[in-house]
Amino acid sequence: AQTVTQSQPEMSVQEAETVTLSCTYDTSENNYYLFWYKQPPSRQMILVIRQEAYKQQNATENRFSVNFQKAAKSFSLKISDSQLGDTAMYFCAFMNLRYSGGGADGLTFGKGTHLIIQP
Amino acid sequence: AAGVIQSPRHLIKEKRETATLKCYPIPRHDTVYWYQQGPGQDPQFLISFYEKMQSDKGSIPDRFSAQQFSDYHSELNMSSLELGDSALYFCASSYEGSSYEQYFGPGTRLTVT
Numbered sequence: 001a002q003t004v005t006q007s008q009p010e011m012s013v014q015e016a017e018t019v020t021l022s023c024t025y026d027t028s029e030n031n032y033y034l035f036w037y038k039q040p041p042s043r044q045m046i047l048v049i050r051q052e053a054y055k056q057q058n059a060t061e062n063r064f065s066v067n068f069q070k071a072a073k074s075f076s077l078k079i080s081d082s083q084l085g086d087t088a089m090y091f092c093a094f095m096n097l098r099y100s101g102g103g104a105d106g107l108t109f110g111k112g113t114h115l116i117i118q119p
Numbered sequence: 120a121a122g123v124i125q126s127p128r129h130l131i132k133e134k135r136e137t138a139t140l141k142c143y144p145i146p147r148h149d150t151v152y153w154y155q156q157g158p159g160q161d162p163q164f165l166i167s168f169y170e171k172m173q174s175d176k177g178s179i180p181d182r183f184s185a186q187q188f189s190d191y192h193s194e195l196n197m198s199s200l201e202l203g204d205s206a207l208y209f210c211a212s213s214y215e216g217s218s219y220e221q222y223f224g225p226g227t228r229l230t231v232t
Contacts, residue, residue: 033219043207045162045223052218091161095219104219105175106152106164 002027002094006110013082014118020067021077021113023092031097034068034075035107040088048090051075079115087117121145123224125210131230132200140195140227142210150174151193152221153185154209162209168193200231 003026013019025034036048051059051068059066063083067076079086093107124143132138144151150169154162164177168187179185182200187193197204207228211221 035220037223043156044225045209045211047220047222050218050220095221097219104150104213106154106167106177107162107221108164109161111161 002029002032002096002108004092004094004108004110006092006113008113009111010114010116012116012118015082015084017082018078018080019082019115021079021090021092021115023075023077023110025073025075025092025094027073027094027096029096033095033097033104034066035093035095036064036066036077037091037093037109038086038088039091039112040085045091049077082117084117084119087115089114123210123212123222125208125224125227127227128225129228129230131232133232134200134202136200136231138197138200138229140197140208140210140229142193142195142212142224144191144193144210144212145222147216148212148214148222149191150213150219151187151191152211152213153179153193153195154211154223156207156209156226158206165195197229202231205229205231 032053034051038046049061063080089112091112092110096105126141152167153165156162165179167174171187185195207226209226211223213219213221
Protein backbone atom coordinates (compact mmCIF):
# COMPACT_ATOMS: atom_id res chain seq x y z
CA ALA A 1 0.00 0.00 0.00
CA GLN A 2 1.11 3.53 -0.61
CA THR A 3 0.85 6.62 1.57
CA VAL A 4 0.80 10.30 0.63
CA THR A 5 1.81 13.00 3.10
CA GLN A 6 1.15 16.72 2.84
CA SER A 7 2.80 18.40 5.81
CA GLN A 8 1.34 21.88 5.33
CA PRO A 9 -2.32 22.00 6.47
CA GLU A 10 -2.66 25.67 5.47
CA MET A 11 -0.65 28.30 3.61
CA SER A 12 -1.34 31.95 2.90
CA VAL A 13 0.43 34.18 0.37
CA GLN A 14 -0.15 37.53 -1.29
CA GLU A 15 -1.54 37.77 -4.78
CA ALA A 16 1.16 37.58 -7.51
CA GLU A 17 3.60 35.76 -5.21
CA THR A 18 5.01 32.31 -5.88
CA VAL A 19 4.09 29.48 -3.53
CA THR A 20 5.26 25.88 -3.24
CA LEU A 21 3.15 23.09 -1.77
CA SER A 22 4.95 20.01 -0.47
CA CYS A 23 4.07 16.35 -0.95
CA THR A 24 5.94 13.17 -0.11
CA TYR A 25 4.84 9.62 -0.78
CA ASP A 26 5.87 6.12 0.02
CA THR A 27 5.50 3.16 -2.32
CA SER A 28 7.20 -0.04 -3.35
CA GLU A 29 5.77 0.24 -6.86
CA ASN A 30 7.82 1.39 -9.82
CA ASN A 31 5.14 2.26 -12.38
CA TYR A 32 2.91 5.04 -11.17
CA TYR A 33 1.57 8.53 -11.77
CA LEU A 34 1.35 11.49 -9.43
CA PHE A 35 -1.25 14.24 -9.59
CA TRP A 36 -2.22 17.51 -8.00
CA TYR A 37 -5.93 18.23 -7.70
CA LYS A 38 -7.55 21.51 -6.71
CA GLN A 39 -10.80 21.65 -4.75
CA PRO A 40 -12.29 25.17 -4.51
CA PRO A 41 -15.19 26.02 -2.19
CA SER A 42 -17.59 24.58 -4.80
CA ARG A 43 -16.10 21.16 -3.84
CA GLN A 44 -15.47 20.27 -7.51
CA MET A 45 -12.25 18.23 -7.91
CA ILE A 46 -10.15 19.79 -10.67
CA LEU A 47 -7.05 18.15 -12.13
CA VAL A 48 -4.13 20.59 -12.05
CA ILE A 49 -1.13 18.61 -13.27
CA ARG A 50 0.13 15.07 -13.89
CA GLN A 51 3.61 13.51 -13.61
CA GLU A 52 4.58 10.08 -14.89
CA ALA A 53 7.13 8.35 -12.65
CA TYR A 54 9.20 7.16 -15.63
CA LYS A 55 9.72 10.72 -16.88
CA GLN A 56 12.64 12.69 -15.50
CA GLN A 57 11.39 15.98 -16.90
CA ASN A 58 9.18 17.91 -14.52
CA ALA A 59 5.64 18.60 -15.74
CA THR A 60 4.48 22.17 -16.38
CA GLU A 61 1.01 23.57 -17.06
CA ASN A 62 0.99 27.35 -17.49
CA ARG A 63 1.57 28.84 -14.00
CA PHE A 64 1.75 25.41 -12.38
CA SER A 65 4.90 23.27 -12.30
CA VAL A 66 6.15 20.37 -10.24
CA ASN A 67 9.47 19.36 -8.75
CA PHE A 68 9.53 15.57 -8.94
CA GLN A 69 12.33 13.85 -7.05
CA LYS A 70 11.77 10.12 -7.53
CA ALA A 71 14.59 8.89 -5.31
CA ALA A 72 13.44 11.14 -2.48
CA LYS A 73 9.77 10.30 -3.21
CA SER A 74 8.96 14.00 -3.27
CA PHE A 75 6.46 15.77 -5.51
CA SER A 76 5.99 19.49 -4.83
CA LEU A 77 3.72 21.93 -6.69
CA LYS A 78 4.84 25.45 -7.52
CA ILE A 79 2.26 28.10 -8.37
CA SER A 80 3.71 31.21 -9.99
CA ASP A 81 2.02 34.62 -10.12
CA SER A 82 -0.69 33.39 -7.75
CA GLN A 83 -4.22 34.66 -8.33
CA LEU A 84 -7.25 35.02 -6.06
CA GLY A 85 -8.92 32.18 -7.96
CA ASP A 86 -6.13 29.85 -6.84
CA THR A 87 -7.60 29.88 -3.33
CA ALA A 88 -8.60 26.26 -2.74
CA MET A 89 -7.74 22.98 -1.09
CA TYR A 90 -4.92 21.25 -2.96
CA PHE A 91 -4.57 17.48 -2.84
CA CYS A 92 -1.56 15.46 -3.89
CA ALA A 93 -2.52 12.03 -5.23
CA PHE A 94 -0.78 8.75 -6.17
CA MET A 95 -1.99 6.23 -8.73
CA ASN A 96 -0.46 2.83 -9.41
CA LEU A 97 -0.51 1.55 -12.98
CA ARG A 98 -1.00 -2.04 -14.02
CA TYR A 99 1.32 -4.02 -16.21
CA SER A 100 -1.53 -6.32 -17.26
CA GLY A 101 -5.29 -6.49 -17.03
CA GLY A 102 -5.89 -2.95 -18.09
CA GLY A 103 -7.00 0.04 -16.16
CA ALA A 104 -5.38 1.71 -13.19
CA ASP A 105 -5.89 1.66 -9.45
CA GLY A 106 -7.82 4.24 -7.50
CA LEU A 107 -6.14 7.40 -6.30
CA THR A 108 -4.57 7.66 -2.86
CA PHE A 109 -4.82 11.25 -1.64
CA GLY A 110 -2.89 13.25 0.93
CA LYS A 111 -4.78 15.17 3.62
CA GLY A 112 -4.58 18.36 1.57
CA THR A 113 -3.18 21.87 1.91
CA HIS A 114 -5.58 24.79 2.21
CA LEU A 115 -4.07 27.58 0.13
CA ILE A 116 -5.32 31.12 0.68
CA ILE A 117 -4.36 33.89 -1.75
CA GLN A 118 -4.64 37.29 -0.07
CA PRO A 119 -5.45 40.40 -2.17
CA ALA B 120 -16.34 19.38 -23.59
CA ALA B 121 -18.48 16.70 -22.02
CA GLY B 122 -17.96 16.05 -18.34
CA VAL B 123 -18.82 13.32 -15.88
CA ILE B 124 -22.48 13.47 -14.90
CA GLN B 125 -23.72 12.40 -11.49
CA SER B 126 -27.27 12.13 -10.26
CA PRO B 127 -28.84 13.07 -8.03
CA ARG B 128 -26.78 16.04 -6.89
CA HIS B 129 -28.34 16.01 -3.43
CA LEU B 130 -29.99 13.19 -1.54
CA ILE B 131 -31.49 13.01 1.92
CA LYS B 132 -32.20 9.60 3.44
CA GLU B 133 -33.03 8.26 6.85
CA LYS B 134 -31.02 5.68 8.78
CA ARG B 135 -31.44 2.12 7.55
CA GLU B 136 -32.77 3.28 4.17
CA THR B 137 -31.24 2.49 0.78
CA ALA B 138 -29.70 4.92 -1.73
CA THR B 139 -28.61 4.57 -5.35
CA LEU B 140 -26.16 7.00 -6.91
CA LYS B 141 -25.64 7.15 -10.66
CA CYS B 142 -22.62 8.12 -12.73
CA TYR B 143 -22.31 8.73 -16.47
CA PRO B 144 -18.65 8.85 -17.54
CA ILE B 145 -17.15 11.03 -20.23
CA PRO B 146 -17.79 9.41 -23.66
CA ARG B 147 -15.03 6.94 -24.65
CA HIS B 148 -13.83 6.61 -21.06
CA ASP B 149 -13.59 2.94 -20.10
CA THR B 150 -12.84 3.16 -16.36
CA VAL B 151 -15.09 4.49 -13.61
CA TYR B 152 -14.08 5.18 -10.03
CA TRP B 153 -16.11 5.97 -6.89
CA TYR B 154 -14.82 8.07 -3.99
CA GLN B 155 -16.27 9.15 -0.65
CA GLN B 156 -15.29 12.47 0.92
CA GLY B 157 -16.39 13.15 4.48
CA PRO B 158 -16.49 16.68 5.92
CA GLY B 159 -12.99 18.15 6.14
CA GLN B 160 -11.40 14.97 4.81
CA ASP B 161 -9.59 13.83 1.70
CA PRO B 162 -11.45 11.65 -0.81
CA GLN B 163 -11.30 7.94 -0.06
CA PHE B 164 -11.32 5.46 -2.94
CA LEU B 165 -14.19 2.97 -2.81
CA ILE B 166 -14.20 0.88 -5.99
CA SER B 167 -13.49 1.02 -9.73
CA PHE B 168 -14.59 -0.71 -12.93
CA TYR B 169 -12.68 -1.23 -16.17
CA GLU B 170 -14.67 -2.38 -19.20
CA LYS B 171 -17.59 -3.33 -16.93
CA MET B 172 -15.49 -5.57 -14.68
CA GLN B 173 -14.48 -4.67 -11.13
CA SER B 174 -10.94 -3.39 -11.41
CA ASP B 175 -9.82 -2.26 -7.97
CA LYS B 176 -11.37 -2.21 -4.52
CA GLY B 177 -10.70 0.25 -1.75
CA SER B 178 -12.39 0.91 1.55
CA ILE B 179 -15.93 0.13 0.40
CA PRO B 180 -18.20 -1.13 3.20
CA ASP B 181 -19.92 -4.47 2.69
CA ARG B 182 -23.25 -2.59 2.78
CA PHE B 183 -22.28 -0.90 -0.48
CA SER B 184 -22.18 -2.46 -3.92
CA ALA B 185 -21.57 -1.10 -7.38
CA GLN B 186 -21.64 -2.13 -11.00
CA GLN B 187 -20.92 -0.79 -14.46
CA PHE B 188 -23.46 -1.35 -17.20
CA SER B 189 -23.13 -2.05 -20.93
CA ASP B 190 -23.40 1.68 -21.73
CA TYR B 191 -20.54 2.30 -19.24
CA HIS B 192 -22.64 4.16 -16.72
CA SER B 193 -22.18 3.02 -13.13
CA GLU B 194 -24.37 2.84 -10.06
CA LEU B 195 -23.37 2.78 -6.40
CA ASN B 196 -25.93 1.07 -4.20
CA MET B 197 -25.86 1.81 -0.48
CA SER B 198 -28.00 -0.13 1.96
CA SER B 199 -28.69 0.08 5.71
CA LEU B 200 -27.51 3.67 5.68
CA GLU B 201 -25.79 5.00 8.78
CA LEU B 202 -25.25 8.57 9.95
CA GLY B 203 -21.55 8.17 9.14
CA ASP B 204 -22.36 7.61 5.48
CA SER B 205 -23.20 11.31 5.15
CA ALA B 206 -20.60 12.56 2.70
CA LEU B 207 -19.87 13.82 -0.77
CA TYR B 208 -19.67 10.94 -3.22
CA PHE B 209 -17.61 11.49 -6.34
CA CYS B 210 -17.52 9.52 -9.52
CA ALA B 211 -14.51 9.89 -11.81
CA SER B 212 -13.69 8.43 -15.21
CA SER B 213 -10.56 7.88 -17.28
CA TYR B 214 -9.20 6.03 -20.29
CA GLU B 215 -5.75 4.81 -21.28
CA GLY B 216 -5.40 7.37 -24.06
CA SER B 217 -5.45 10.19 -21.53
CA SER B 218 -2.74 8.60 -19.38
CA TYR B 219 -5.43 7.53 -16.95
CA GLU B 220 -6.09 11.08 -15.80
CA GLN B 221 -9.19 10.88 -13.65
CA TYR B 222 -11.83 13.49 -14.30
CA PHE B 223 -14.28 13.98 -11.49
CA GLY B 224 -18.00 14.65 -11.60
CA PRO B 225 -19.61 17.35 -9.42
CA GLY B 226 -20.44 14.83 -6.69
CA THR B 227 -23.60 13.70 -4.94
CA ARG B 228 -24.10 15.10 -1.46
CA LEU B 229 -25.73 12.42 0.68
CA THR B 230 -27.20 13.36 4.03
CA VAL B 231 -28.39 10.60 6.34
CA THR B 232 -30.70 11.71 9.15
